[in-house]
Amino acid sequence: MTRAWILPILLVLGGSAIATGQISKGSPGTAAALLLVFLVLAGVSSPLIFPRSLGAREAQRRSAVDGRPVVFWRPGCTYCIRLRIRLGRSARHLHWVNIWRDPAGAAAVRAANDGNETVPTVVVANEPHTNPDPEWVREQL
Missing domain, CATH: 4.10.860 (DNA Excision Repair, Uvrb; Chain A)
Known part of the structure; x- marks a missing residue:
């Protein structure tokens, strides 16, 4: 924290x-x-500036129910800030996981990025996407 x-x-x-x-x-x-x-x-x-973070397991459970993407992020990441700002109010519709607060989230990001904690990593339909274009993320909503 x-x-x-x-x-x-x-x-x-x-x-x-x-x-x-x-x-x-x-x-x-x-x-x-x-x-x-x-x-x-x-x-x-x-x-x-980020919506309230969930734990990775809770975010994945909610995503399975409502189909919304999960965004793994960390404070201070300029690419995460860019994604959050460019999404605007749409960001509230995503499930956000702070990997510095959630070890399971950090492990999920490392598994998706060859052992690196590269964020933002957006998971859509169980498929991870590293540093995607904000417009593409908005389309997934």
Whole structure:
């Protein structure tokens, strides 16, 4: 759980330090703009922008019932962030599994990707797809 927050915390702390330096130089406007940029980057790289994660077994069970794809992801992954943002509101219709929180999810990703934890890995009808195009994922809904 804590490693998911390392990058966002570092971004907030770094942005705060840079903003403090700008304020001491007499540039409060620049400081506010830089701090805002760092806060947005921290928010985007945090687990907060993703729908609530399930365990791999629960996600696979739900997928078998409703036919919706399962997305294996991890916080800080730029490709996961790209997928989540490009899916927009459609992302709520997928079953999301954070592989840093679920060892079974990490094992499923390694099994699908020759031992690598490459994410996002989207499973549709028990067929894994590594880093698929967001438009293709939307079509699967």
